[in-house]
Amino acid sequence: MTEKIRIYLSDWQYNAGVVGLYNILDHAGDEVRIGDQYIEIDIEMLENFEEKYFNYFIETYEKVTDYHKIMNKLNILINLDDEQRLKIYEKNLNDINKILKRPPYEEIRKRIFDNQSNFKNVNKAILEKIKKELEKERNKILKKECIGHYNQRKRTSREPNAIIDKYINTNMLHIKKTCNEVKEYLEKDKSNFELDCFICGNKINNFGKGLSFLLNTFFDTNRKLSHIWNFSIDIEICPICKFVYYCVPAGFVTVYGKGLFINSNRSLQDLIKTNTTARMEALGILRSENEFSTYKILMNAINKQSRQNLHHELQDVQVIRYDDGKYRFNILSKDVLKVIRESEEEISSLMNIYYKIKQKTKWEYFNVYDNLMANILNNYNMFTLIHKLLIFKIAESDMIVTNYHMGHVMNLNIININYLKGVENMDKVKENRELVSKARKYGYYLRQKYLDRDPEADKNRIRGISYRLLNALKTRNSEMFMHNIITSYMYIGEIIPKNITLALENEEMLGIIGYAFVTGLNGGDYKDENNDNGGENDEN
Numbered sequence: 001m002t003e004k005i006r007i008y009l010s011d012w013q014y015n016a017g018v019v020g021l022y023n024i025l026d027h028a029g030d031e032v033r034i035g036d037q038y039i040e041i042d043i044e045m046l047e048n049f050e051e052k053y054f055n056y057f058i059e060t061y062e063k064v065t066d067y068h069k070i071m072n073k074l075n076i077l078i079n080l081d082d083e084q085r086l087k088i089y090e091k092n093l094n095d096i097n098k099i100l101k102r103p104p105y106e107e108i109r110k111r112i113f114d115n116q117s118n119f120k121n122v123n124k125a126i127l128e129k130i131k132k133e134l135e136k137e138r139n140k141i142l143k144k145e146c147i148g149h150y151n152q153r154k155r156t157s158r159e160p161n162a163i164i165d166k167y168i169n170t171n172m173l174h175i176k177k178t179c180n181e182v183k184e185y186l187e188k189d190k191s192n193f194e195l196d197c198f199i200c201g202n203k204i205n206n207f208g209k210g211l212s213f214l215l216n217t218f219f220d221t222n223r224k225l226s227h228i229w230n231f232s233i234d235i236e237i238c239p240i241c242k243f244v245y246y247c248v249p250a251g252f253v254t255v256y257g258k259g260l261f262i263n264s265n266r267s268l269q270d271l272i273k274t275n276t277t278a279r280m281e282a283l284g285i286l287r288s289e290n291e292f293s294t295y296k297i298l299m300n301a302i303n304k305q306s307r308q309n310l311h312h313e314l315q316d317v318q319v320i321r322y323d324d325g326k327y328r329f330n331i332l333s334k335d336v337l338k339v340i341r342e343s344e345e346e347i348s349s350l351m352n353i354y355y356k357i358k359q360k361t362k363w364e365y366f367n368v369y370d371n372l373m374a375n376i377l378n379n380y381n382m383f384t385l386i387h388k389l390l391i392f393k394i395a396e397s398d399m400i401v402t403n404y405h406m407g408h409v410m411n412l413n414i415i416n417i418n419y420l421k422g423v424e425n426m427d428k429v430k431e432n433r434e435l436v437s438k439a440r441k442y443g444y445y446l447r448q449k450y451l452d453r454d455p456e457a458d459k460n461r462i463r464g465i466s467y468r469l470l471n472a473l474k475t476r477n478s479e480m481f482m483h484n485i486i487t488s489y490m491y492i493g494e495i496i497p498k499n500i501t502l503a504l505e506n507e508e509m510l511g512i513i514g515y516a517f518v519t520g521l522n523g524g525d526y527k528d529e530n531n532d533n534g535g536e537n538d539e540n
């Protein structure tokens with residue numbers, strides 16, 4: 001009978017390992033049994049595991065490697081005639097040069113250029129030679145690229161876009177040896193063993209290096225002071241758990257040095273599905289490094305998963321992101337998940353929205369979607385973000401460039417009210433929407449009245465009153481807010497709509513009504529340049 005190993009879910013990091021192990025074996029065509037809280041593998045699956053391990057990374061991530069990039073560039077250049085090549089020569093050539101200087105390519109570069117640091121006067125023949133050499137060493141290069149290199153002395157990963165070195169001290173990555181240890185361990189008589197595995201409780205009999213191969217965690221002894229180091233040496237794990245932890249990098253989705261693991265652990269099935277969706281999102285549409293956002297991946301994965309699980313009760317989800325040498329943890333509570341689900345359209349309308357601010361000579365770029373997601377993950381409301389977007393739009397300064405319109409800001413108002421008021425059922429969603437949409441309409445109506453009297457009102461009066469209202473909102477000063485509303489309506493000679501006075505109820509309502517009102521007040525005629533569902537279809 002084949003010996004089987006059952007591996008149960010535990011904390012987030014172990015779970016990432018379990019998902020990683022599943023991914024590696026599944027990719028290799030092995031049939032892994034999935035229980036509710038465990039996976040079960042046959043001991044035979046450990047044969048050639050090292051190969052399966054690296055193949056998983058190589059084949060999953062090839063599209064986002066330097067190897068892929070350099071091959072594309074070579075193919076472009078090779079297929080041009082000399083004159084054409086000269087035109088787009090330099091930029092592409094510099095890129096190729098840069099890549100060839102990275103450690104996985106060092107050998108090849110030396111072979112071709114005899115220690116010259118750059119190549120000049122490159123002709124088709126040389127380009128083809130490079131291509132041929134690269135093709136010959138494809139697997140070796142890709143493997144090196146995926147592993148990267150953890151620099152123990154500097155305690156950082158040396159290859160920004162590598163994968164494994166973000167999670168594991170690559171100097172301590174010994175797959176084959178650990179697989180053998182697992183096999184030996186299973187055969188051993190463990191009745192005399194006196195220690196317990198820190199993770200799974202299996203009996204063990206000796207100390208090794210514990211969990212110190214895991215980076216950026218409590219167990220990362222390289223980062224800790226000596227007394228903690230002394231403490232953590234007490235932590236020992238069995239070979240099976242070590243083997244699972246080695247698979248952590250395969251459980252995360254890691255693109256351009258940014259990682260994501262969604263610890264949605266209702267069941268193993270769910271955990272695997274959610275993270276597979278995230279991986280497909282991340283690698284499905286190739287984005288450039290600047291456009292890549294773990295937030296977008298997370299959001300799309302969660303939305304897809306929640307559409308498939310509509311009949312399931314939502315559950316809190318733990319999200320772990322790896323960025324800039326650190327793990328970042330957040331919880332998406334089930335209430336927040338509901339808001340995300342009910343505001344999906346509004347949220348996705350903000351996908352490519354940005355503002356940029358000129359700092360001295362450089363433009364600093366801010367993605368509104370990332371801002372919004374950071375707020376959601378950290379449990380902040382959207383008032384500050386709405387405020388910013390309104391001010392930037394009204395300011396019309398040369399130092400600020402924006403690509404959004406008031407429809408986008410309106411969508412943010414809707415997301416915000418859903419977040420603040422909750423969306424326990426469809427009636428509530430509708431009620432929320434109606435409230436902000438009414439407040440916006442009043443603002444829009446006032447705007448029209450101003451413009452009727454003075455077509456230039458946009459440049460002076462409307463801006464002036466907007467600033468004053470925003471100022472009142474920022475300081476949550478309902479008196480100042482109402483004072484400005486009253487004088488505005490006196491100016492156009494009309495009575496204040498009753499609903500606006502709801503703003504006096506409390507600070508939250510002041511923000512909800514107030515910001516929607518100012519959005520409408522600046523709300524243009526909605527024949528906007530960005531005609532991508534700016535939220536104008538809810539006019540009723």
Ligand SMILES: [Zn+2]
Pocket residue numbers: 197198199200201202237238239240241242
């Ligand atoms: Zn164990």
